[in-house]
Amino acid sequence: MTDRYRLTITHIEQVTADSKKFTLTSLNGNLPPFGAGAHLTLHLPMGDRQYSLITNPLDLGREYTIAVKNLKNHHGGSTYLHGLQIGDAVVASGPDNYFPIRLEAQHHVFFAGGIGITPFLSMMSYLSTLGKTFELHYAASNVETCPFYEEVMNKYSDITTFYFESRNEKRRKLKDALRNRTVGTHVYMCGPQPFMEMLVDTTKELHYPHRVVHEERFRPAGKIEDPKPFRVMVNGSDQFIVKENESLLQRLRNEGYSISYACRMGICGSCEVTLCEGEVLHSDSFLTKEEKKSKMLSCVSRGLGNIEISVDE
Incomplete structure (x- = not known):
């Protein structure tokens, strides 16, 4: 994950009745550059939330601009941000871009x-x-x-x-x-x-x-509504249960495996692991149909019953 830094809210604009635009300013110099389609991760009290940067990346200086719709406690982050005032600060990381412009397109x-x-x-x-x-x-x-x-x-x-x-x-x-x-x-x-x-x-x-x-x-492509525990064997030796309220990614990291991750929404592919045996409920929008036969994204997809995977150590 990228380094975190502090941004101050310097402007708020009401865009619609339930949407606001926030200008987030660095008081410590220019900000990291970003590409069109990139997002910023805000580290909020209720967890990390990603918001798209809405300005031309060629105009970057000391400010980022995002727009947030208040989802009325649906995820908590939007309601929290709508309660902030000019002068309040947020902690951010990124920008990251899993939705870039494809300049090869006609x-x-x-x-x-x-x-x-x-x-x-x-x-x-x-x-x-x-x-x-x-x-x-x-x-x-x-x-x-x-x-x-x-x-x-x-x-x-x-x-x-x-x-x-x-x-x-x-x-x-x-x-x-x-x-x-x-x-x-x-x-x-x-x-x-x-x-x-x-x-x-x-x-x-x-x-x-x-x-x-x-x-x-806004959320994983095929979010599993009623997740069930499943057993996983890793690299032919370690075995453990992934509980219904945790992801395979969380469990792997808790067990000491250094699995890379970024979006945690099944978009970027960073947390991919090799599927050796078993059936998986795929919930990502990254892997192709063919790739899903031998791979899974550990942030959002879950095993059915018992599965065996391989990860780099």
Whole structure:
């Protein structure tokens, strides 16, 4: 994990009734650079939370800017941040980027659901600077609950399609927007779970190559709702039980294995281990279907019954 540092809140802007933009300033000089699509990890009292950086990475100085929707105690972090004031401090690490712009693409198509617009704000600003082509498809309940609606309209109205219709009509139109794309197009998506699953399923139905579809999720792709304990054998010798309220990653590290990790959401692949035997409930969005036969991400995926894995020591 990267070093931690302290940032001070120097500006807060109400974006919608339940979303705020926070300017986080370093009082000790310039901040580490980041790429479009990167996020910052904030180390909050209730645990670590990741938030996308929303400004053009080419304009970096002493400030980072994030936007946070208050999820009303759904995870705790958003409610905590919404209670902070100008002058309060937060501890951060990063930036890290598991959702980078693919500059080999001929054209970029962004699909945002609600506060899922945040990573695309930096991407669009960056691509505009480079003179690259892109378009945005942005779904929300209505204009009033659509974060950064005015900013997007002012800067990108000619290449943005908004979706404020009923749920079924949104789904139909968003699916249509994925059809008949030219070779060289890359698709990026960020938003709530049902929004993401619908788009991912559609790209599979339309036979999009895996390498041109990129996801940024609020939670693991297939979160296991009722996790069960399972037994794991490591490197043919150590055996232990992974409890229902802990991850394989946590258990491995507690047992003294130096497993690398970063996102802890099944996105980055840092905590990959080799699956030697047994059945696994995969909950990541990183491994391919073929890779899941012999690998698993220890941060989010779980064994069924007994499994055997191999890890580097």
